Amino acid sequence: MLAVVPPGLLNMTAAKISLNEGHVRGIMFAMGACLVVLFQTYIATLLARYLSENPDVVDVLRQVAAGIFIIITIYFLFIAKGTPKKQVDPKIKSKHSRFFQGMFMSVLNVFPVPFQSYMTVTLSSYGLMDFEPISIISYVSGAVIGSFVVLYAYIFFFEKIKGKTITSQKNMNLIIGGITGVISVVTLLNIYFRS
Numbered sequence: 094m095l096a097v098v099p100p101g102l103l104n105m106t107a108a109k110i111s112l113n114e115g116h117v118r119g120i121m122f123a124m125g126a127c128l129v130v131l132f133q134t135y136i137a138t139l140l141a142r143y144l145s146e147n148p149d150v151v152d153v154l155r156q157v158a159a160g161i162f163i164i165i166t167i168y169f170l171f172i173a174k175g176t177p178k179k180q181v182d183p184k185i186k187s188k189h190s191r192f193f194q195g196m197f198m199s200v201l202n203v204f205p206v207p208f209q210s211y212m213t214v215t216l217s218s219y220g221l222m223d224f225e226p227i228s229i230i231s232y233v234s235g236a237v238i239g240s241f242v243v244l245y246a247y248i249f250f251f252e253k254i255k256g257k258t259i260t261s262q263k264n265m266n267l268i269i270g271g272i273t274g275v276i277s278v279v280t281l282l283n284i285y286f287r288s
Contacts, residue, residue: 102165102202103195105268107244108251110191116248118191123244125195127237130205134236137209138229141217144210155284158207162277169270209236 103126111119144150213232216222222232 103198104244104247106198107195108247111248112251114191116252119248120245121191122195122198123241123248125192125197126199126244127195127241129196129199130240131233131237133199133203133205134209134233135229137206138213138224138232140206141210141213142224144214152284152287155280155287158204159277159280159284161203162273162280166270166274166277169266169273173266173270 107119107122107126110122213222216232217224222228
């Protein structure tokens, strides 16, 4: 759940779909995204034990993540805000296309896997979680339900502020770019101070 609380690609896209096409399509997008979150979180919990035993792998993942965050920041701050595209009414015949779009975008969003692995290792180190099946199922269920609740909250929050300047595409891109920029800097500092 914590992985989708700050404005990011999934929650901002869910909000944008809701604003442009209605909240039902936004919810379908969120459901598709959460289905993938289920698998990502499960994989992350299985990788957590391996990552805790191999700190070199964690360092490489940090460097890859920093590069990805920098690329995303450049895209949203400099490329995506460039020339506004002509708005075309989408010809969507089914709500299922938004469901599959949510799945697709969630698959592209690989950041939850290392985040969930980190959370699992942290919870395990405090004795709040073990790697038994019931504990893994509980953690994965909580992450999926929490992610859906956060996406749902974004959908309805942006519906309430519709028409305000913050909801324009340019401002949404700047928000996403700013957040990924901050994450890039924090990740680079983390890499620098660990070396």
